[in-house]
Amino acid sequence: MKKPQPIQIAFQGGGAKITALMAAGQIIQALENDGVIKVTKVAGTSAGSIVASFIAAGIDIQSVRQRLLDGDGTRLLKAFPKPAVTWGLIKLLILGRPLWDTTVLHNWLSKLFAEKKQVTVADVRRARGIDLAIVKTDLGNRAAVYAAETDMVVNALIDSCGLPFAFRLWNKNDQAVIVDGGICENLPSGQLNQDPDSGFGPIVVVTFPQTPSKNPTGPLDFAGALLDAAMSSSMALTRAQAPAKSLLTLHTRTSTFDFNRALDVGLKDEYDRIVGECKEWFLTYLSGRKKDIEISEQDPWSETNPTALGIMQLIGDAYKLALGKQTLEYEYVRFQVYANSLRSDGDGIMNDRAEFELRFKTLVDQDPVTCMSFSLLLPGTYSLFRKASFCDVTGPTGPHRFVAIPIRLGQGDRELCLFFDPPLPPGTGSYTIRFYEDGDQLMKPLIEKGHDEVMYEPRRQHNGMVAKIDVVLSVPDGFPVQLIPVPAGPQASGVRELTPAECAQLPNHFGGMVHYGYHAESVSGIWGVKVFKS
Numbered sequence: 001m002k003k004p005q006p007i008q009i010a011f012q013g014g015g016a017k018i019t020a021l022m023a024a025g026q027i028i029q030a031l032e033n034d035g036v037i038k039v040t041k042v043a044g045t046s047a048g049s050i051v052a053s054f055i056a057a058g059i060d061i062q063s064v065r066q067r068l069l070d071g072d073g074t075r076l077l078k079a080f081p082k083p084a085v086t087w088g089l090i091k092l093l094i095l096g097r098p099l100w101d102t103t104v105l106h107n108w109l110s111k112l113f114a115e116k117k118q119v120t121v122a123d124v125r126r127a128r129g130i131d132l133a134i135v136k137t138d139l140g141n142r143a144a145v146y147a148a149e150t151d152m153v154v155n156a157l158i159d160s161c162g163l164p165f166a167f168r169l170w171n172k173n174d175q176a177v178i179v180d181g182g183i184c185e186n187l188p189s190g191q192l193n194q195d196p197d198s199g200f201g202p203i204v205v206v207t208f209p210q211t212p213s214k215n216p217t218g219p220l221d222f223a224g225a226l227l228d229a230a231m232s233s234s235m236a237l238t239r240a241q242a243p244a245k246s247l248l249t250l251h252t253r254t255s256t257f258d259f260n261r262a263l264d265v266g267l268k269d270e271y272d273r274i275v276g277e278c279k280e281w282f283l284t285y286l287s288g289r290k291k292d293i294e295i296s297e298q299d300p301w302s303e304t305n306p307t308a309l310g311i312m313q314l315i316g317d318a319y320k321l322a323l324g325k326q327t328l329e330y331e332y333v334r335f336q337v338y339a340n341s342l343r344s345d346g347d348g349i350m351n352d353r354a355e356f357e358l359r360f361k362t363l364v365d366q367d368p369v370t371c372m373s374f375s376l377l378l379p380g381t382y383s384l385f386r387k388a389s390f391c392d393v394t395g396p397t398g399p400h401r402f403v404a405i406p407i408r409l410g411q412g413d414r415e416l417c418l419f420f421d422p423p424l425p426p427g428t429g430s431y432t433i434r435f436y437e438d439g440d441q442l443m444k445p446l447i448e449k450g451h452d453e454v455m456y457e458p459r460r461q462h463n464g465m466v467a468k469i470d471v472v473l474s475v476p477d478g479f480p481v482q483l484i485p486v487p488a489g490p491q492a493s494g495v496r497e498l499t500p501a502e503c504a505q506l507p508n509h510f511g512g513m514v515h516y517g518y519h520a521e522s523v524s525g526i527w528g529v530k531v532f533k534s
Helices: 015-033 047-057 061-078 085-094 103-115 121-128 153-160 219-241 259-266 269-286 306-323 444-449 500-504
Strands: 005-011 037-045 131-138 143-146 178-180 203-207 247-249 328-338 352-361 369-374 385-395 401-407 415-424 429-439 451-456 461-476 481-485 493-497 513-523 527-533
Touching: 005 015, 005 047, 015 037, 015 047, 015 061, 015 259, 015 269, 037 047, 047 061, 047 103, 047 121, 047 131, 047 153, 061 103, 061 259, 103 153, 121 131, 121 153, 131 153, 247 269, 259 269, 306 401, 306 415, 328 429, 328 451, 328 513, 369 429, 385 401, 385 415, 415 429, 444 451, 444 527, 451 461, 461 481, 461 527, 481 513, 500 513, 513 527
Parallel strands: 005 037, 005 203, 037 131, 203 247, 328 461
Antiparallel strands: 131 143, 131 178, 328 352, 352 429, 369 415, 385 429, 401 415, 451 527, 461 513, 481 527, 493 513
16 A cells, blocks of 8 residues: 655645635645645644644644534624724724734634644644644744744644734733734745655645735725735745745635635635645645646747747657557547636636546557647637646556647647657557646637637547537626537537536536536537527
């Protein structure tokens, strides 16, 4: 039996974005339960320290989510109402009190850890043998400090979450002023073991992208901007020092102080989306494959270097002349477009996505299949895309190794060629290739003109046929759309709309989306659907 991969996790702070951190933590716990990974060390700051402690303590994050949805979230939210500017300033400057009291949060966390019979940081560390680092900031010493073994774990977590002004102010005596750890170290990967031979495993950094901010327009906004600037600076340095492949970046539209949205959306559709994305990220990371093929910033197809262009064209010519001559038995194809750009809020956090899935077998009377090239898009449309996000190949015995190389088959073509290692033997399968690519406004004609299309053109299929094909458009719930299939060829059969039950079984990488699609069998040539805004 294969040993689980030892791994270390660092969680960035995030305030109300704790819901996204919980989604990542849920996948980490699931992978541990399945024996895929073994967490050896965790470190966290602020909201990240809470999720890190849940993992170390063995507190089931999925159950915590359900508690929050069942009423605990509403009760916690009432403890942190949005303050009026005048009253907030009176509390801060005249009464010398922070904006919010942490008693309700303290009691809620205490109950969770008490159920595990864990009181001190040492109790948590002993529970599962996971080393835990909780980061705080000592304003007196202007330095990061870390929870001691004898510290009460909940007290340490409240200290780590102690945002100045919001939860903490100056003391009226000479006692230490301990505030949010993010002021000094908002992404505490430095507290983990950096030695690759230590046995603790590689470090995964759970973080958020740097998002555009707005200028402060009032005293409370100004205080928040000061805190955000300090935390962003410390976090950016850590991100820059970490290997890109170790960064698990969580995309959420919940802001640091938007606890209402965290409860309404962050624990629901957005949570499910992030769970799916994290699962995919970890499985790719653990398989040792490169997750991202950058196109917008490092677009190999827009290369102007004559040598690079010549190599891409040379491989493309070899593919056309010899490597791509073999045919394959196409058992099933799914081409699916996620049109996040149709969302009414239009904030651009979530990309559009085109996803391709192919299940096939090799033929008995042919040579081993060494490679396969494909393009998601018809010529002239790829400029909408920013990056190829994921590619995976599985075979009868599990994941199959491959090398992905950009090639050109003609002027302006944009192809990705997968070289299989080892080549696929004759008469074997089924094999599944799944590839998706993220972009912007993939259904732009639907927005501007009221109509568009989703089409797929197969290549290398045996006898020119695809046994079964699904073409799917995923749109925001409530967006009015109508799909009409185009003719599927003289031998096609079974052309019909996908049922609600079939749509429910389709992948759904984003919350709040509804699938519409058509199914056909024995399809030859290009096929798909016309799309109309109804």
